[in-house]
Amino acid sequence: MNFQNSILLGSALLGSMGISCKTQKKSTDLNQPNVIVILADDAGYADFGFMGSTDLETPNIDRLAQDGVIFTDAHVSATVCAPSRAGLITGRYQQRFGAECNIPPHNLGVDTSEVSIASAMKKQGYHTSVFGKWHLGEQQEYHPNSRGFDEFFGFLEGSRSYFPHEMNDRPGDPHEIQHNGKHVNFNGYLTDVLGEKAIEYVEQQKDNPFFMYLSFNAVHTPMHATKEDLKRYEGHPRQDLAAMTWAMDRAIGKLVNKLKKEKIYDNTLIFFLSDNGGAHNNQSSCLPLKGWKGNKFEGGHRVPFVMSWPKKIKGGQKYHALTSALDIYATAFEIAGGEGSPGKKLDGVNLLPYVTGENVDAPHEQLFWRKEGMAAVRQADWKLIRVDGYGYRLYNLDRDLGESKDLQLAEKSQMNDMKMALENWEEGLMAPLWTEDKNWNRVTFEIHKALMENRKSTIHSPSDLNVAEQK
Numbered sequence: 001m002n003f004q005n006s007i008l009l010g011s012a013l014l015g016s017m018g019i020s021c022k023t024q025k026k027s028t029d030l031n032q033p034n035v036i037v038i039l040a041d042d043a044g045y046a047d048f049g050f051m052g053s054t055d056l057e058t059p060n061i062d063r064l065a066q067d068g069v070i071f072t073d074a075h076v077s078a079t080v081c082a083p084s085r086a087g088l089i090t091g092r093y094q095q096r097f098g099a100e101c102n103i104p105p106h107n108l109g110v111d112t113s114e115v116s117i118a119s120a121m122k123k124q125g126y127h128t129s130v131f132g133k134w135h136l137g138e139q140q141e142y143h144p145n146s147r148g149f150d151e152f153f154g155f156l157e158g159s160r161s162y163f164p165h166e167m168n169d170r171p172g173d174p175h176e177i178q179h180n181g182k183h184v185n186f187n188g189y190l191t192d193v194l195g196e197k198a199i200e201y202v203e204q205q206k207d208n209p210f211f212m213y214l215s216f217n218a219v220h221t222p223m224h225a226t227k228e229d230l231k232r233y234e235g236h237p238r239q240d241l242a243a244m245t246w247a248m249d250r251a252i253g254k255l256v257n258k259l260k261k262e263k264i265y266d267n268t269l270i271f272f273l274s275d276n277g278g279a280h281n282n283q284s285s286c287l288p289l290k291g292w293k294g295n296k297f298e299g300g301h302r303v304p305f306v307m308s309w310p311k312k313i314k315g316g317q318k319y320h321a322l323t324s325a326l327d328i329y330a331t332a333f334e335i336a337g338g339e340g341s342p343g344k345k346l347d348g349v350n351l352l353p354y355v356t357g358e359n360v361d362a363p364h365e366q367l368f369w370r371k372e373g374m375a376a377v378r379q380a381d382w383k384l385i386r387v388d389g390y391g392y393r394l395y396n397l398d399r400d401l402g403e404s405k406d407l408q409l410a411e412k413s414q415m416n417d418m419k420m421a422l423e424n425w426e427e428g429l430m431a432p433l434w435t436e437d438k439n440w441n442r443v444t445f446e447i448h449k450a451l452m453e454n455r456k457s458t459i460h461s462p463s464d465l466n467v468a469e470q471k
Contacts, residue, residue: 044284128213256270326348
């Protein structure tokens with residue numbers, strides 16, 4: 001099936017009511033695993049039990065981690081929501097197709113010539129679904145149902161209220177909850193609702209191979225939680241975040257219990273990660289890393305990352321080499337029976353041979369980041385950050401995980417090698433199809449400048465710029 005035909009097939013499913021009972025043609029390979037990608041939004045590197053948190057409770061996610069592999073040096077391809085998700089969904093650096101910046105304009109989205117992970121999995125006989133936040137384009141050609149997803153229950157744009165909301169839930173608003181293109185009303189707390197819809201989907205598709213993208217908006221602002229969950233954490237210094245994280249963990253636990261009840265958990269490949277580093281305004285913690293969402297220090301793009309598949313992967317492992325969210329696509333496609341790339345060349349790799357010990361090399365020698373004037377490259381334990389109009393910093397993370405000691409003068413050969421690697425990578429990119437607000441770009445510049453000078457940034461939003469100018 002080519003990409004155009006996959007769009008037609010996805011469009012044919014538009015308008016179905018409730019969770020669809022339609023399925024793909026059953027695979028002749030009875031061993032095809034189900035694949036689930038669970039994505040948290042703006043979660044901090046240190047905010048899960050399996051990552052060392054002692055004040056946030058995540059028992060279900062921790063058990064998932066115990067059943068699989070924890071990647072300790074794992075990264076997303078961008079430090080903000082939309083481009084990070086574009087990389088995950090396409091398996092390619094989003095700068096290759098112009099989705100470099102955040103929040104696509106109303107009329108733009110991820111290039112339709114890019115074959116999505118959902119379209120790739122459909123080629124292998126999978127039924128496909130996405131529940132939650134999309135953020136990759138609003139128009140019909142960019143809609144999840146046009147990009148290979150048979151089922152979509154969620155919202156198209158950015159962030160929204162976790163409860164029914166007079167403004168967010170107006171029909172036609174990009175924040176409205178919809179099912180396959182049609183407005184729906186929901187009751188309750190959205191994190192719980194998304195979990196319930198995912199469980200309904202498993203019930204419908206349990207006898208067929210399925211691909212699920214469970215894209216929570218938790219723990220992104222606004223900081224909304226149920227009264228019951230807030231009461232549980234009364235007096236907690238991070239009460240809102242603790243309650244929101246508990247709700248997300250609860251939803252994931254119920255989904256895993258459903259898989260176990262249907263006896264399909266062992267043959268389900270599950271990924272769990274965050275779309276970028278924790279945000280400065282949602283009580284999250286990225287310690288011991290430097291930085292946070294939106295900047296090129298490790299706290300912006302190094303994320304908690306788990307892969308579980310009990311049938312094939314030994315649990316209780318930690319894997320320390322460079323890995324990327326870009327690898328999810330290649331891993332899922334190949335374990336589903338695919339070979340090579342279903343479209344343009346992927347930047348990710350199949351992680352399975354690495355975690356089983358079949359391949360003893362690192363999945364990636366280098367990883368790259370760029371958003372307008374800020375860029376970075378990792379090469380083993382080395383990290384280079386470049387800020388246009390300011391300069392460079394070179395760090396060795398093995399000796400300096402907090403990225404505080406600049407080594408560019410002491411390690412000139414390493415510095416030149418990494419500058420050249422970054423410039424060579426950039427030769428294969430295109431200019432962004434959209435850019436961001438100039439005031440936000442200035443905010444990002446000032447944050448990078450402060451962090452590169454080992455100062456605490458006093459600027460986090462455009463309003464802070466006005467305050468700084470008045471002083």
